[in-house]
Amino acid sequence: MIDTHAHIDDPQYASDFLAFLDEQRKAGVEAVVVPGVNVASVETVMAVCNMAPAFCFPALGLHPEDVKDDWQKQLAPIEQTLGKGECVAVGEIGLDYYWDKTYIRQQKEALAAQLELALQLNLPVLLHNRDATEDMLQMLLPFSKRGLKGVMHCFTGSRETAERILKMGLFLGIGGVLTFKNSHLPDTLRDIPLEKIVLETDSPYMAPVPFRGKRNEPKYIRYVIERLTEVYHLTYAEIEEVTSRNARLLLGLE
Numbered sequence: 001m002i003d004t005h006a007h008i009d010d011p012q013y014a015s016d017f018l019a020f021l022d023e024q025r026k027a028g029v030e031a032v033v034v035p036g037v038n039v040a041s042v043e044t045v046m047a048v049c050n051m052a053p054a055f056c057f058p059a060l061g062l063h064p065e066d067v068k069d070d071w072q073k074q075l076a077p078i079e080q081t082l083g084k085g086e087c088v089a090v091g092e093i094g095l096d097y098y099w100d101k102t103y104i105r106q107q108k109e110a111l112a113a114q115l116e117l118a119l120q121l122n123l124p125v126l127l128h129n130r131d132a133t134e135d136m137l138q139m140l141l142p143f144s145k146r147g148l149k150g151v152m153h154c155f156t157g158s159r160e161t162a163e164r165i166l167k168m169g170l171f172l173g174i175g176g177v178l179t180f181k182n183s184h185l186p187d188t189l190r191d192i193p194l195e196k197i198v199l200e201t202d203s204p205y206m207a208p209v210p211f212r213g214k215r216n217e218p219k220y221i222r223y224v225i226e227r228l229t230e231v232y233h234l235t236y237a238e239i240e241e242v243t244s245r246n247a248r249l250l251l252g253l254e
């Protein structure tokens, strides 16, 4: 199984990190994409990925919560490292109107700049959207027509939103929310082809049931796959195989 979104550069994993990785491998995790969120992540994400080549794959980007007036200055070192060709994606990038609406204009500017960068570098994007769906979809449309690839990370939206995302050729990133008791996501996914889904944990956040509220780990993808077997009426192995293939194709993991 492949975790396409896990912040395992978080200090919560630092003590005994190699043993932690070993545990993930033994549980059947084949690859983990580690997205950056700001300038500090350049160092932490690359360090973690250098410790586990061909297992942890780096992505870098400026997260909307880290976008302020000086976003161009913040983006410069991120862009420079992306240019070295070691990253598998640009992300995590996007729009977040939930916590703070002060910098909406700057968030849109930073997102547009990073979408442009992804096209230039021919890399997929890891997209974060919170309370900004309409602006997000409108911004993505022209880029998708130019060949943008990527994942709408932690997708929890409506069927209509899902269809608009798929029409643009993007994937849905599905994680722990699927296992939550009152989640409408299983119903939403029923008509969505499994070929358009990649799995993720968003570790250390969003732990699936039965670990909800605790520190998440890539190996808990298992619980998401188990829930998906009920949604799609397929076996565990089938869900695992298709979603892993999707992730490999999209992110070019080897």
Ligand SMILES: [Zn+2]
Pocket (backbone or CB within 6 Å): 005, 007, 035, 092, 202
């Ligand atoms: Zn994230």
